Amino acid sequence: MNDLTSGLKRRRATDKVATGVVYLTALIAIIPLVSILIVVFSRGIAAINAEFFTSTMRNISPRREGGGIFHAFIGTLEQVGVATLIAVPVGIMVAIFLVEYGSRGKLAAAVSFFVDVMTGVPSIVAGLFIYTCFILTFGFDRSGFAAALSLTILMLPVVVRTAEEMLKLVPMDLREASYALGVPKWVTIIKIVIPTALSGIITGVMLAVARVAGETAPLLLTTFMTQSLNLDVFSGPQAAIPTFVWDQIANGTNPSMDRAWAGALVLIVLVAVIYIVAKVLAARFAPKSK
Amino acid sequence: MAKRIDISDLDAYYGNFLAVEDVNLAIEPRQVTAFIGPSGCGKSTLLRTLNRMHEVIPGAYVDGKVAFDGEDIYAEDVDPVNVRRLIGMVFQRPNPFPTMSIAGNVVAGLKLDRGRKVKKSEFDDIVERSLRGANLWDEVKDRLDRPGAGLSGGQQQRLCIARAIAVQPQVLLMDEPCSALDPISTLAIEDLVRELREDYTIVIVTHNMQQAARISDTTAFFNLAAVGEPGKLIEAGPTQQMFSNPANKATEDYVTGRFG
Ligand SMILES: Nc1ncnc2c1ncn2[C@@H]1O[C@H](COP(=O)(O)OP(=O)(O)O)[C@@H](O)[C@H]1O
Ligand SMILES: [Mg+2]
Numbered sequence: 001m002n003d004l005t006s007g008l009k010r011r012r013a014t015d016k017v018a019t020g021v022v023y024l025t026a027l028i029a030i031i032p033l034v035s036i037l038i039v040v041f042s043r044g045i046a047a048i049n050a051e052f053f054t055s056t057m058r059n060i061s062p063r064r065e066g067g068g069i070f071h072a073f074i075g076t077l078e079q080v081g082v083a084t085l086i087a088v089p090v091g092i093m094v095a096i097f098l099v100e101y102g103s104r105g106k107l108a109a110a111v112s113f114f115v116d117v118m119t120g121v122p123s124i125v126a127g128l129f130i131y132t133c134f135i136l137t138f139g140f141d142r143s144g145f146a147a148a149l150s151l152t153i154l155m156l157p158v159v160v161r162t163a164e165e166m167l168k169l170v171p172m173d174l175r176e177a178s179y180a181l182g183v184p185k186w187v188t189i190i191k192i193v194i195p196t197a198l199s200g201i202i203t204g205v206m207l208a209v210a211r212v213a214g215e216t217a218p219l220l221l222t223t224f225m226t227q228s229l230n231l232d233v234f235s236g237p238q239a240a241i242p243t244f245v246w247d248q249i250a251n252g253t254n255p256s257m258d259r260a261w262a263g264a265l266v267l268i269v270l271v272a273v274i275y276i277v278a279k280v281l282a283a284r285f286a287p288k289s290k
Numbered sequence: 291m292a293k294r295i296d297i298s299d300l301d302a303y304y305g306n307f308l309a310v311e312d313v314n315l316a317i318e319p320r321q322v323t324a325f326i327g328p329s330g331c332g333k334s335t336l337l338r339t340l341n342r343m344h345e346v347i348p349g350a351y352v353d354g355k356v357a358f359d360g361e362d363i364y365a366e367d368v369d370p371v372n373v374r375r376l377i378g379m380v381f382q383r384p385n386p387f388p389t390m391s392i393a394g395n396v397v398a399g400l401k402l403d404r405g406r407k408v409k410k411s412e413f414d415d416i417v418e419r420s421l422r423g424a425n426l427w428d429e430v431k432d433r434l435d436r437p438g439a440g441l442s443g444g445q446q447q448r449l450c451i452a453r454a455i456a457v458q459p460q461v462l463l464m465d466e467p468c469s470a471l472d473p474i475s476t477l478a479i480e481d482l483v484r485e486l487r488e489d490y491t492i493v494i495v496t497h498n499m500q501q502a503a504r505i506s507d508t509t510a511f512f513n514l515a516a517v518g519e520p521g522k523l524i525e526a527g528p529t530q531q532m533f534s535n536p537a538n539k540a541t542e543d544y545v546t547g548r549f550g
Binding site: 103104171173174175176177178179180181182183184187188191192195196198287288289 | 341343346348371372374375376378379381383385386387388389398399401402403437439440450453454457
């Protein structure tokens with residue numbers, strides 16, 4: 001054995017062991033995820049049929065089979081939709097303020113601090129806040145809108161933080177190139193900075209959407225739930241997929257449990273669809289070089 | 291359309307740090323003026339004060355006067371956006387907009403700046419004229435709708451020049467436009483600068499002595515006493531004289547390659 005080959009065997013062995021450990025850890029991390037998917041799919045598929053997607057639970061006794069998730073699906077779409085409509089523009093504007101305008105000011109530091117605090121707010125606290133503020137103090141009725149407000153509180157910090165990170169990634173060079181053409185700062189932000197960061201911002205927004213789509217606790221406090229379809233997001237209790245699942249589990253009968261699993265399956269697929277749409281949109285808006 | 295620039299008693303700061311001190315210099319129209327000097331002597335800083343890009347950096351400000359055909363661009367009521375419309379800039383690193391096509395990059399300044407009021411129907415002509423002006427037309431005419439970021443470094447830099455001249459500025463500032471480029475692209479850009487000189491007032495920062503000698507009419511030499519000290523203008527004059535018979539010892543040492 002000479003100097004050039006010394007220790008090679010040992011190094012190769014170490015390398016193999018390390019690689020093995022990494023693969024094993026990855027495998028262990030995947031197990032819970034895969035088993036959740038398997039269980040939800042195998043148990044949820046039983047109650048899935050056309051009726052499940054097109055009907056509500058109105059006048060369906062818990063002991064009976066049938067009924068569906070339509071009212072909850074609409075509720076989730078409306079609540080998450082309204083929350084997104086509020087959280088995305090506000091969140092992006094806050095991020096623009098932090099990155100483009102406030103970078104070293106006291107106000108920016110304060111805003112940044114509160115965004116951090118909001119990130120850690122448990123979802124039930126967001127629900128309680130809207131409940132005490134919007135419903136008890138201001139006297140509004142329970143509504144899908146109140147639920148959307150609580151979801152907004154949960155989405156906002158995620159949107160702000162991802163948008164902020166993405167805006168920071170936009171090279172200063174591009175802003176300067178734009179200024180040097182005689183383009184005002186706000187046009188530069190809207191036409192150069194945002195489009196360059198758009199792909200990442202979309203991913204962040206979609207992940208925030210996916211995260212709040214499964215929230216249950218704040219909905220129970222702000223809109224509670226109902227067995228019927230309520231299209232009006234601004235008044236009265238509204239169903240949602242997570243509260244549908246919660247309600248069916250609470251019933252405890254076999255047909256209800258089937259519906260609960262089916263609801264969970266719909267929720268997972270919905271989140272997966274959101275995730276795929278995010279990936280496609282992000283790729284579509286990513287800066288290209290080819 | 292080329293105009294002259296007169297710099298008087300100019301100090302440029304980054305926060306408390308005085309980066310360039312007491313510059314007095316006249317930049318003649320339809321000439322190429324080269325800024326030379328060792329790293330950190332404030333060439334880029336001074337260049338950026340000429341179109342008010344310096345103040346874009348947080349905390350950076352300027353004291354003194356820069357007159358653009360007699361009008362002080364640092365006067366109270368002057369909008370820096372208007373200054374930059376008239377005085378274009380090409381940066382050290384090529385920086386095409388990554389979300390835009392080649393053609394989109396060229397007309398970006400016209401599209402984004404509503405004050406310019408250029409009709410959409412004129413865009414095609416402007417794209418061709420600007421790309422021809424930047425000696426890039428033949429290389430890209432078949433792929434104008436492809437992303438600008440897909441070009442080579444030298445092509446990207448010429449695209450940036452096309453973008454800068456598309457808005458028809460009166461002065462073109464270039465900060466070491468060739469420092470990131472290969473020799474062939476560098477020659478292409480030097481040729482281009484010589485052509486642009488017919489129509490524009492050009493100020494170019496360069497690290498490359500031969501380049502300054504090749505393309506400039508006037509050369510300004512900057513130096514700094516020590517790191518942390520402000521950069522100063524040592525002397526300026528016709529390029530030939532600056533390279534053959536400079537008045538100052540430091541200039542002679544620098545242009546003959548004895549330091550820097
Ligand atoms: N953004 C900045 N913030 C603080 N100091 C800077 C900045 N840019 C340049 N400087 C300083 O200003 C001085 C001049 O720099 P610069 O103009 O870039 O020199 P040159 O272009 O001649 O190499 C240097 O001391 C440099 O460190
Ligand atoms: Mg420089």
